[in-house]
Amino acid sequence: MNLSKSARWGLTAITGIVLIFIYFPLLVILINSFNASKVFSWPPTAWTTDWWTKAATNDGVRAALLTSIKAGVGATLIAIVLGSMVAFAVARYDFFGRDSISFLVILPIALPGIITGIALNASFNTVLVPLGISFGLFTVILGHATFCIVVVFNNVVARLRRTGTSLEEAAMDLGAGPFQTFRDVTFPAVRSALVAGALLAFALSFDEIVVTSFTAGPGVETLPQWIFNNLFRPNQGPIINAVAAALLLAFIAPVYLAMRMSDGPGRVVQVGAEP
Amino acid sequence: MSAVTTEPMTSPPSGGSSSGSAFLYRHPRLRLTGLLTAPMLWLGVLYLGSLAIMLIAAFWSTDEFTGQLIKTPTLKNFHTLLTGQVYWVVALRTLGIAVAVTLIDMVLAVPIAFTAAKVVKSRGLRYALVIAVTMPLWAGYLVKGYAMETMFINNGVIDWMLAPLGLKGPGLGIPATVFSLAYLWLPYMILPIYAGLERLPDSLMEASADLGASAGKTFRGVVLPMIVPSLIAGSIFTFSLTLGDYIMVKIVGGTTQMFANIIYDNVGVANNLPLAAAAAVFPITVIVIYLLAVRRSGALENL
Numbered sequence: 339m340n341l342s343k344s345a346r347w348g349l350t351a352i353t354g355i356v357l358i359f360i361y362f363p364l365l366v367i368l369i370n371s372f373n374a375s376k377v378f379s380w381p382p383t384a385w386t387t388d389w390w391t392k393a394a395t396n397d398g399v400r401a402a403l404l405t406s407i408k409a410g411v412g413a414t415l416i417a418i419v420l421g422s423m424v425a426f427a428v429a430r431y432d433f434f435g436r437d438s439i440s441f442l443v444i445l446p447i448a449l450p451g452i453i454t455g456i457a458l459n460a461s462f463n464t465v466l467v468p469l470g471i472s473f474g475l476f477t478v479i480l481g482h483a484t485f486c487i488v489v490v491f492n493n494v495v496a497r498l499r500r501t502g503t504s505l506e507e508a509a510m511d512l513g514a515g516p517f518q519t520f521r522d523v524t525f526p527a528v529r530s531a532l533v534a535g536a537l538l539a540f541a542l543s544f545d546e547i548v549v550t551s552f553t554a555g556p557g558v559e560t561l562p563q564w565i566f567n568n569l570f571r572p573n574q575g576p577i578i579n580a581v582a583a584a585l586l587l588a589f590i591a592p593v594y595l596a597m598r599m600s601d602g603p604g605r606v607v608q609v610g611a612e613p
Numbered sequence: 614m615s616a617v618t619t620e621p622m623t624s625p626p627s628g629g630s631s632s633g634s635a636f637l638y639r640h641p642r643l644r645l646t647g648l649l650t651a652p653m654l655w656l657g658v659l660y661l662g663s664l665a666i667m668l669i670a671a672f673w674s675t676d677e678f679t680g681q682l683i684k685t686p687t688l689k690n691f692h693t694l695l696t697g698q699v700y701w702v703v704a705l706r707t708l709g710i711a712v713a714v715t716l717i718d719m720v721l722a723v724p725i726a727f728t729a730a731k732v733v734k735s736r737g738l739r740y741a742l743v744i745a746v747t748m749p750l751w752a753g754y755l756v757k758g759y760a761m762e763t764m765f766i767n768n769g770v771i772d773w774m775l776a777p778l779g780l781k782g783p784g785l786g787i788p789a790t791v792f793s794l795a796y797l798w799l800p801y802m803i804l805p806i807y808a809g810l811e812r813l814p815d816s817l818m819e820a821s822a823d824l825g826a827s828a829g830k831t832f833r834g835v836v837l838p839m840i841v842p843s844l845i846a847g848s849i850f851t852f853s854l855t856l857g858d859y860i861m862v863k864i865v866g867g868t869t870q871m872f873a874n875i876i877y878d879n880v881g882v883a884n885n886l887p888l889a890a891a892a893a894v895f896p897i898t899v900i901v902i903y904l905l906a907v908r909r910s911g912a913l914e915n916l
Contacts, residue, residue, distance in 0.1 A: 341828050345828050346732060349727060349732050350732070352725065353724060353725045353742070356724070356725045356746075356799075359796075360745075360746065360796075363757070363760035363770075363796070364752060364760055367756065367763065370763065378766065378769070379768075380768070380770050380773050416655075420651060420656075421652075423648045423651060423652050424649070424652045426648050427645055427649050427652075431641070433645060439649075439653075442657065443652075443656060445656075446660060448849070448853060448900075449853065449857075449897070450853055450857020450873070450900075452857045452859065452873045452876055452893070452896075453667075453857065453896065456886075457660075457663040457664045459886070460667045460670045460890060461662060461663035461666040461667070464666055464670075465666075484656070484660050487652070487656070546754075547860065548857070548860070551877075562753070562754065562755045565756075569755075569759070582755070582756040585752075585753050585756050586752055589752055589753060590748070593748060593751040597744055597747065
């Protein structure tokens with residue numbers, strides 16, 4: 339587009355301002371995690387690394403971290419299996435109701451989390467509890483897996499559509515059966531998309547709080563829940579800040595990696611539009 | 614070679630393949646069934662079944678003394694919600710906040726998406742820009758919520774920035790809630806618009822310029838109509854996420870209540886699952902009406 343120099347400059351300036359708008363609050367958290375003050379104060383006048391040490395040795399934080407990792411791993415494993423199965427079915431077969439299935443997969447993330455949360459809460463209460471299965475880590479994993487499936491599905495289905503079927507047909511023509519074709523041709527082609535989907539699914543689960551609070555049993559506290567519960571307690575501010583700063587840094591590498599490995603950085607929220 | 618066959622061999626593959634593999638090869642419907650059974654049990658039975666149970670539970674009630682569920686169908690919950698003035702106030706406030714958040718995100722997202730898709734020439738820089746706006750999506754909801762609290766709290770960062778001008782920030786309340794939600798959902802708006810602009814051929818804008826339209830006129834007459842489906846796709850996210858949010862308003866909203874707080878409090882503190890389930894019908898209805906209204910625009914393809 340032939341934009342005038344001033345329009346070009348204007349757009350670049352707005353882009354810069356929006357980027358500052360996005361990153362400045364996060365930078366404040368990083369800086370403030372070294373603020374020596376015991377209560378919230380800005381700007382910092384003295385510095386310390388105490389809060390980082392205190393956060394790292396806090397029993398509540400460590401227990402919550404472990405719970406979050408367990409929930410994330412469990413949900414991601416289920417999402418990998420189910421998400422790639424649907425992706426193969428949708429990308430490689432033509433059948434009645436295919437569009438409805440794509441829609442069904444994105445529904446848990448298109449509806450607000452509180453709807454998914456309360457629906458699962460109601461059904462666990464009516465079905466699982468009478469069977470003697472009480473709310474706990476298991477129910478959290480069930481809930482997380484439900485909305486993690488879409489992330490794996492998106493990444494894998496995009497890759498399957500992009501790679502087409504010609505290589506698989508060639509393998510079959512050369513005498514490979516379905517299992518061998520899958521192992522030697524299909525799987526290597528989708529491997530990086532699968533890893534990207536898995537990383538993003540884990541990130542999604544690790545960060546989730548709404549569905550978690552409706553499906554967790556007493557005594558089960560994930561890291562986001564720990565932050566939320568401590569947000570309204572006195573004197574916990576600096577430790578929360580250090581935990582938040584640590585999470586911020588911990589997220590950068592895996593998410594960046596996942597974006598490089600998937601077929602487009604915008605893939606996460608896009609479904610079905612690409613050929 | 615005299616003939617090349619494009620069809621896969623019809624005889625079962627031999628040599629090294631198991632008989633199970635050969636059997637599956639001959640039965641594609643069986644392969645499809647195998648692929649779909651487990652996911653459909655999960656999403657179709659567990660998830661849709663849960664939604665159905667929730668909708669049924671909306672017609673139940675709870676015993677006021679024992680807190681036990683009474684599973685006799687009643688319209689009591691809907692009557693309570695429709696006649697309670699506070700529910701109407703909160704519902705309208707929530708819709709207002711959702712509209713404000715959506716508009717703010719559109720205004721912020723269009724220039725940055727346009728810059729990334731059409732102004733930046735280098736591929737690497739474009740990619741870096743898209744990653745830069747997507748990364749915060751994964752930075753952690755509560756981390757961002759906490760960040761917003763440090764911005765808006767009394768004597769927080771915004772007050773500090775405005776102090777030299779002799780001004781004070783809005784503090785915790787509805788403006789802080791609107792701004793924080795817009796901050797949280799911004800990437801959801803940028804990405805569909807970016808994708809829409811990327812599909813828009815440059816030649817259309819060049820043709821418009823050749824025919825004498827100014828950049829502003831080209832934007833209004835050519836670019837904007839073409840990205841309407843993207844704007845709607847983004848607004849589905851900003852709208853749906855805002856209607857379902859009860860946490861950010863607790864952190865930065867002061868005493869403000871949003872509709873999802875009614876749902877949350879009835880499940881937790883009040884232990885009235887049926888009333889919460891009935892209240893959940895409101896955001897579902899709004900979103901379903903929204904989805905039906907925009908279905909024809911092609912926006913769902915951009916989701």
